[in-house]
Amino acid sequence: MFSFSIMAIAFGVVFLAELPDKTALASLLLGTRYRASYVFAGIAAAFAVHVALAIAAGSVLTLLPHRLVQGIVGVLFFAGALMLLLKKDDGEGEEVKAPADQSFWKVSGAGFMLILVAEFGDLTQIMTANLAARYEDPISVGIGAVLALWAVAGIGILGGRTLMKYVPLRLVIKIAAAVMAALGAFSLYEAIGG
Numbered sequence: 001m002f003s004f005s006i007m008a009i010a011f012g013v014v015f016l017a018e019l020p021d022k023t024a025l026a027s028l029l030l031g032t033r034y035r036a037s038y039v040f041a042g043i044a045a046a047f048a049v050h051v052a053l054a055i056a057a058g059s060v061l062t063l064l065p066h067r068l069v070q071g072i073v074g075v076l077f078f079a080g081a082l083m084l085l086l087k088k089d090d091g092e093g094e095e096v097k098a099p100a101d102q103s104f105w106k107v108s109g110a111g112f113m114l115i116l117v118a119e120f121g122d123l124t125q126i127m128t129a130n131l132a133a134r135y136e137d138p139i140s141v142g143i144g145a146v147l148a149l150w151a152v153a154g155i156g157i158l159g160g161r162t163l164m165k166y167v168p169l170r171l172v173i174k175i176a177a178a179v180m181a182a183l184g185a186f187s188l189y190e191a192i193g194g
Contacts, residue, residue, distance in 0.1 A: 003140045010131050010144025013179055017080065018124045018152040020173050026114055027156030034107045036157050042111025047149040049116060054125045055142045058132025070191035073130045077184030080123055081177040124149065127180070134187060
């Protein structure tokens with residue numbers, strides 16, 4: 001059963017967590033060098049795989065006792081909030097290596113591999129797995145998460161620099177951390193309160 005509200009929660013959490021990530025910068029760099037649609041196709045495919053893996057992991061968590069899952073999810077949301085707040089911005093100097101060939105398969109393949117490797121085990125993948133376990137609605141969580149990741153990639157490709165001129169990165173990080181902390185508190189409350 002599809003839930004628009006669960007999809008919206010997943011979108012918001014994943015979007016805010018991914019926006020300050022190195023993926024937006026990588027998308028921006030690839031988008032300035034190559035045709036945007038080719039770059040987006042590769043990145044979008046990688047994020048679809050990324051979310052499918054996270055949903056599968058979250059679905060496995062639902063096999064455990066409900067209170068235990070809520071406790072684990074709550075702790076992981078708090079850990080995610082702390083990771084965002086304590087994260088050092090070390091990706092600014094990284095250079096993205098992209099193919100010399102401008103064909104669709106070369107450019108989209110470079111985008112796919114870059115994102116697939118960079119995002120494996122990333123915070124948004126963990127958050128997506130947590131959301132899938134928390135709400136037991138993998139379809140709604142998966143759609144929300146993949147749309148959020150695609151939106152961040154699109155923003156990165158088409159105008160990341162412009163957005164960051166108007167919205168301070170620290171503000172985005174603080175909002176994402178607050179949302180994750182609230183979800184963590186709610187999950188822990190359910191784990192303890194039953």
